[in-house]
Amino acid sequence: MPQMSKVELYAAIRRDHRGGMTMWEIERKYNVSWRTVRRAVDSVWPEPRKKLPPRPTALDPYKAVIDGILRADLDAPRKQRHTVTRLFHRLVEEHGADVSYQMVRRYVADRKPRILVESGKAPLEAFVPQTHQPGMAAEVDFGDVSVRLAGELVTSYLFSFRLSYSGKAVHRPVDRTIRVSYVLAL
Numbered sequence: 117m118p119q120m121s122k123v124e125l126y127a128a129i130r131r132d133h134r135g136g137m138t139m140w141e142i143e144r145k146y147n148v149s150w151r152t153v154r155r156a157v158d159s160v161w162p163e164p165r166k167k168l169p170p171r172p173t174a175l176d177p178y179k180a181v182i183d184g185i186l187r188a189d190l191d192a193p194r195k196q197r198h199t200v201t202r203l204f205h206r207l208v209e210e211h212g213a214d215v216s217y218q219m220v221r222r223y224v225a226d227r228k229p230r231i232l233v234e235s236g237k238a239p240l241e242a243f244v245p246q247t248h249q250p251g252m253a254a255e256v257d258f259g260d261v262s263v264r265l266a267g268e269l270v271t272s273y274l275f276s277f278r279l280s281y282s283g284k285a286v287h288r289p290v291d292r293t294i295r296v297s298y299v300l301a302l
Contacts, residue, residue, distance in 0.1 A: 129156035
Protein backbone atom coordinates (compact mmCIF):
# COMPACT_ATOMS: atom_id res chain seq x y z
CA MET A 117 0.00 0.00 0.00
CA PRO A 118 1.42 3.45 -0.89
CA GLN A 119 2.40 5.79 1.95
CA MET A 120 -0.35 8.30 2.74
CA SER A 121 -0.67 11.23 5.07
CA LYS A 122 -2.62 10.95 8.29
CA VAL A 123 -5.44 13.08 6.88
CA GLU A 124 -5.70 10.80 3.84
CA LEU A 125 -5.59 7.72 6.11
CA TYR A 126 -8.42 9.09 8.26
CA ALA A 127 -10.50 9.84 5.15
CA ALA A 128 -9.92 6.32 3.78
CA ILE A 129 -10.82 4.73 7.12
CA ARG A 130 -14.05 6.76 7.35
CA ARG A 131 -14.93 5.90 3.72
CA ASP A 132 -14.44 2.17 4.34
CA HIS A 133 -16.36 2.36 7.65
CA ARG A 134 -19.30 4.04 5.89
CA GLY A 135 -19.04 1.35 3.20
CA GLY A 136 -19.76 -1.33 5.79
CA MET A 137 -16.32 -2.72 6.64
CA THR A 138 -15.87 -3.85 10.21
CA MET A 139 -13.28 -2.19 12.44
CA TRP A 140 -11.25 -5.40 12.47
CA GLU A 141 -11.11 -5.46 8.64
CA ILE A 142 -10.08 -1.80 8.56
CA GLU A 143 -7.31 -2.47 11.12
CA ARG A 144 -5.91 -5.26 8.92
CA LYS A 145 -6.30 -3.34 5.66
CA TYR A 146 -4.42 -0.23 6.83
CA ASN A 147 -2.21 -1.95 9.42
CA VAL A 148 -3.31 0.37 12.25
CA SER A 149 -4.56 -0.19 15.79
CA TRP A 150 -8.20 -0.13 16.84
CA ARG A 151 -7.52 3.20 18.62
CA THR A 152 -6.53 4.80 15.32
CA VAL A 153 -9.66 3.45 13.63
CA ARG A 154 -11.83 4.75 16.49
CA ARG A 155 -10.20 8.22 16.33
CA ALA A 156 -10.65 8.35 12.55
CA VAL A 157 -14.33 7.39 12.78
CA ASP A 158 -14.98 9.88 15.59
CA SER A 159 -13.10 12.89 14.18
CA VAL A 160 -12.55 14.33 10.71
CA TRP A 161 -9.12 15.76 11.54
CA PRO A 162 -6.32 13.91 13.30
CA GLU A 163 -5.29 15.44 16.59
CA PRO A 164 -2.12 17.54 16.42
CA ARG A 165 1.18 16.02 17.46
CA LYS A 166 2.14 16.51 21.07
CA LYS A 167 5.06 18.84 21.65
CA LEU A 168 7.76 17.03 23.55
CA PRO A 169 9.68 18.93 26.21
CA PRO A 170 13.25 19.73 25.16
CA ARG A 171 15.69 17.03 26.16
CA PRO A 172 18.41 18.01 28.63
CA THR A 173 21.87 18.46 27.13
CA ALA A 174 25.37 18.32 28.55
CA LEU A 175 25.53 22.11 28.09
CA ASP A 176 22.61 22.88 30.44
CA PRO A 177 24.71 23.31 33.62
CA TYR A 178 27.01 25.77 31.82
CA LYS A 179 24.44 27.97 30.06
CA ALA A 180 24.39 30.48 32.93
CA VAL A 181 28.20 30.68 32.82
CA ILE A 182 28.17 31.30 29.05
CA ASP A 183 25.44 33.94 29.39
CA GLY A 184 27.48 35.68 32.11
CA ILE A 185 30.59 35.77 29.93
CA LEU A 186 28.60 37.10 26.95
CA ARG A 187 27.04 39.83 29.13
CA ALA A 188 30.47 40.80 30.47
CA ASP A 189 31.74 41.01 26.89
CA LEU A 190 29.16 43.70 26.09
CA ASP A 191 31.26 46.28 27.98
CA ALA A 192 34.68 44.93 26.93
CA PRO A 193 36.65 46.46 24.06
CA ARG A 194 36.14 44.69 20.75
CA LYS A 195 39.54 42.98 20.71
CA GLN A 196 39.07 41.64 24.25
CA ARG A 197 35.74 39.91 23.71
CA HIS A 198 35.55 36.13 23.86
CA THR A 199 35.50 34.17 20.64
CA VAL A 200 33.55 30.92 20.64
CA THR A 201 36.84 29.00 20.65
CA ARG A 202 38.11 30.88 23.70
CA LEU A 203 34.76 30.44 25.44
CA PHE A 204 34.83 26.69 24.72
CA HIS A 205 38.38 26.36 26.11
CA ARG A 206 37.42 28.31 29.26
CA LEU A 207 34.47 25.98 29.87
CA VAL A 208 36.68 22.92 29.52
CA GLU A 209 39.63 24.27 31.54
CA GLU A 210 37.91 26.22 34.32
CA HIS A 211 34.68 24.25 34.73
CA GLY A 212 35.65 20.79 33.47
CA ALA A 213 32.78 20.79 30.98
CA ASP A 214 32.39 17.68 28.82
CA VAL A 215 30.76 19.40 25.84
CA SER A 216 31.57 19.65 22.16
CA TYR A 217 32.71 22.80 20.40
CA GLN A 218 29.73 22.59 18.00
CA MET A 219 27.30 22.55 20.92
CA VAL A 220 28.86 25.70 22.39
CA ARG A 221 28.98 27.39 18.97
CA ARG A 222 25.28 26.73 18.29
CA TYR A 223 24.27 27.99 21.74
CA VAL A 224 26.38 31.16 21.46
CA ALA A 225 25.04 31.85 17.94
CA ASP A 226 21.49 31.65 19.32
CA ARG A 227 22.04 33.54 22.59
CA LYS A 228 24.37 36.39 21.56
CA PRO A 229 21.75 38.31 19.50
CA ARG A 230 19.17 37.83 22.25
CA ILE A 231 21.54 39.15 24.92
CA LEU A 232 22.30 42.19 22.72
CA VAL A 233 18.57 42.93 22.38
CA GLU A 234 17.95 42.40 26.12
CA SER A 235 20.74 44.84 26.98
CA GLY A 236 19.39 47.46 24.58
CA LYS A 237 22.54 47.46 22.43
CA ALA A 238 20.79 46.03 19.37
CA PRO A 239 17.37 46.93 17.99
CA LEU A 240 14.52 44.47 17.92
CA GLU A 241 13.96 43.05 14.48
CA ALA A 242 10.93 44.69 13.01
CA PHE A 243 9.10 44.32 9.74
CA VAL A 244 6.81 47.07 8.55
CA PRO A 245 4.72 45.89 5.62
CA GLN A 246 4.40 48.38 2.82
CA THR A 247 0.79 48.93 1.86
CA HIS A 248 -0.56 51.03 -0.98
CA GLN A 249 -4.16 51.80 -1.79
CA PRO A 250 -5.25 51.18 -5.39
CA GLY A 251 -4.64 54.23 -7.57
CA MET A 252 -3.06 56.29 -4.78
CA ALA A 253 0.67 56.01 -5.55
CA ALA A 254 2.87 55.54 -8.59
CA GLU A 255 6.51 55.91 -9.53
CA VAL A 256 7.63 57.80 -12.62
CA ASP A 257 11.13 58.03 -14.05
CA PHE A 258 12.82 59.34 -17.21
CA GLY A 259 16.13 58.33 -18.73
CA ASP A 260 18.16 57.75 -21.86
CA VAL A 261 18.23 54.36 -23.52
CA SER A 262 20.01 53.13 -26.64
CA VAL A 263 17.89 51.02 -29.01
CA ARG A 264 18.50 49.54 -32.44
CA LEU A 265 15.86 51.02 -34.74
CA ALA A 266 15.82 49.85 -38.39
CA GLY A 267 19.38 48.56 -37.94
CA GLU A 268 20.65 51.89 -36.62
CA LEU A 269 21.67 52.56 -33.00
CA VAL A 270 19.49 55.42 -31.73
CA THR A 271 19.48 57.11 -28.33
CA SER A 272 15.91 57.57 -27.10
CA TYR A 273 14.12 58.93 -24.08
CA LEU A 274 12.59 56.26 -21.82
CA PHE A 275 9.46 57.04 -19.83
CA SER A 276 8.83 54.52 -17.00
CA PHE A 277 5.59 54.41 -15.05
CA ARG A 278 4.92 51.85 -12.27
CA LEU A 279 1.78 51.53 -10.13
CA SER A 280 2.67 50.86 -6.49
CA TYR A 281 -0.41 48.78 -5.63
CA SER A 282 -0.30 46.23 -8.44
CA GLY A 283 3.29 46.55 -9.59
CA LYS A 284 2.15 46.89 -13.21
CA ALA A 285 4.48 49.00 -15.30
CA VAL A 286 4.53 50.79 -18.64
CA HIS A 287 7.76 51.76 -20.40
CA ARG A 288 7.63 53.95 -23.48
CA PRO A 289 10.76 54.83 -25.45
CA VAL A 290 10.46 57.95 -27.60
CA ASP A 291 13.00 58.61 -30.37
CA ARG A 292 14.61 62.05 -30.11
CA THR A 293 14.58 62.78 -33.82
CA ILE A 294 11.37 61.41 -35.32
CA ARG A 295 9.18 61.30 -32.17
CA VAL A 296 7.77 57.82 -32.83
CA SER A 297 6.80 55.93 -29.71
CA TYR A 298 6.83 52.24 -29.04
CA VAL A 299 5.11 50.53 -26.12
CA LEU A 300 6.97 47.77 -24.33
CA ALA A 301 4.85 45.75 -21.91
CA LEU A 302 6.54 43.99 -19.04
